[in-house]
Amino acid sequence: xxxxxxxxxxxxxxxxxxxxxxxxxxxxxxxxxxxxxxxxxxxxxxxxxxxxxxxxxxxxxxxxxxxxxxxxxxxxxxxxxxxxxxxxxxxxxxxxxxxxxxxxxxxxxxxxxxxxxxxxxxxxxxxxxxxxxxxxxxxxxxxxxxxxxxxxxxxxxxxxxxxxxxxxxxxxxxxxxxxxxxxxxxxxxxxxxxxxxxxxxxxxxxxxxxxxxxxxxxxxxxxxxxxxxxxxxxxxxxxxxxxxxxxxxxxxxxxxxxxxxxxxxxxxxxxxxxxxxxxxxxxxxxxxxxxxxxxxxxxxxxxxxxxxxxxxxxxxxxxxxxxx
Ligand code: 13P
Ligand code: SF4
Numbered sequence: 185x186x187x188x189x190x191x192x193x194x195x196x197x198x199x200x201x202x203x204x205x206x207x208x209x210x211x212x213x214x215x216x217x218x219x220x221x222x223x224x225x226x227x228x229x230x231x232x233x234x235x236x237x238x239x240x241x242x243x244x245x246x247x248x249x250x251x252x253x254x255x256x257x258x259x260x261x262x263x264x265x266x267x268x269x270x271x272x273x274x275x276x277x278x279x280x281x282x283x284x285x286x287x288x289x290x291x292x293x294x295x296x297x298x299x300x301x302x303x304x305x306x307x308x309x310x311x312x313x314x315x316x317x318x319x320x321x322x323x324x325x326x327x328x329x330x331x332x333x334x335x336x337x338x339x340x341x342x343x344x345x346x347x348x349x350x351x352x353x354x355x356x357x358x359x360x361x362x363x364x365x366x367x368x369x370x371x372x373x374x375x376x377x378x379x380x381x382x383x384x385x386x387x388x389x390x391x392x393x394x395x396x397x398x399x400x401x402x403x404x405x406x407x408x409x410x411x412x413x414x415x416x417x418x419x420x421x422x423x424x425x426x427x428x429x430x431x432x433x434x435x436x437x438x439x440x441x442x443x444x445x446x447x448x449x450x451x452x453x454x455x456x457x458x459x460x461x462x463x464x465x466x467x468x469x470x471x472x473x474x475x476x477x478x479x480x481x482x483x484x485x486x487x488x489x490x491x492x493x494x495x496x497x498x499x500x501x502x503x504x505x506x507x508x
Contacts, residue, residue, distance in 0.1 A: 265284050
């Protein structure tokens with residue numbers, strides 16, 4: 185059953201600062217259909233902070249960073265979870281709530297970090313550094329998680345590393361996250377050479393130019409950015425931590441050195457803050473659209489499955505992280 189016109193109108197009020205009126209009519213048919221399909225199928229939509237505002241603010245039930253989405257996926261009661269995010273996020277939701285149907289609207293929504301390492305690579309690192317625990321970023325396949333001791337996200341990486349009580353840890357696969365954590369701890373970090381194709385493109389020169397062009401601007405960076413970018417920023421943290429920072433400090437003017445939709449989504453909540461918007465698009469996150477979310481619910485696709493040979497060990501690595 186389509187929603188009433190008044191529902192659509194109130195949804196537009198929410199996003200009017202970031203979606204021009206001329207674009208809105210292109211979204212309303214899919215939004216109405218998705219809201220009705222969620223009720224029919226007893227489905228919830230989990231959306232990452234990098235999803236576009238018409239997804240994030242108009243159809244998602246649960247939003248957040250990778251850590252929040254993993255935690256919340258565990259306690260979803262609905263029959264169906266649609267993961268509006270990338271493949272590893274849907275895989276993590278399936279690992280943590282295996283009884284549910286988990287759908288990802290586009291199977292090709294990947295991640296350059298997840299693509300940078302295989303389970304065989306992790307085993308080689310273990311041979312090279314015997315006895316050194318392996319901390320694996322959640323931006324990896326289930327097979328890589330299964331070959332690891334514990335997972336982390338950008339929101340808890342320091343805590344996870346220090347929880348192990350080891351003098352050295354292997355931290356995979358994001359070289360920059362590993363180096364940014366190494367700068368905050370006495371634990372020796374052995375890194376891999378994976379990079380996020382979105383965050384590796386920011387430079388400290390970009391920040392210096394921004395500060396010159398916008399005196400007084402507050403600069404927030406994601407810890408997947410190179411260490412010189414994090415060092416030049418006023419604050420570095422996960423997507424949720426950046427959003428919280430804006431809410432707590434309400435800077436007059438801010439720039440988020442991260443994916444483009446992040447500023448749009450946070451700007452909706454903080455009309456008083458001026459967002460300067462140099463940003464980089466994640467082509468994988470942008471594969472998810474209202475049209476393919478609708479198709480996912482209509483056609484029950486694409487159903488996440490995890491190789492039973494790796495599922496239990498991968499789940500253990502994620503649950504060990506969540507227990508911290
Ligand atoms: P967060 O865990 O900070 O949301 O980051 C996920 C991600 O893919 C960032 O590029
Ligand atoms: Fe992966 Fe980077 Fe895209 Fe996040 S922003 S999903 S780390 S490629």
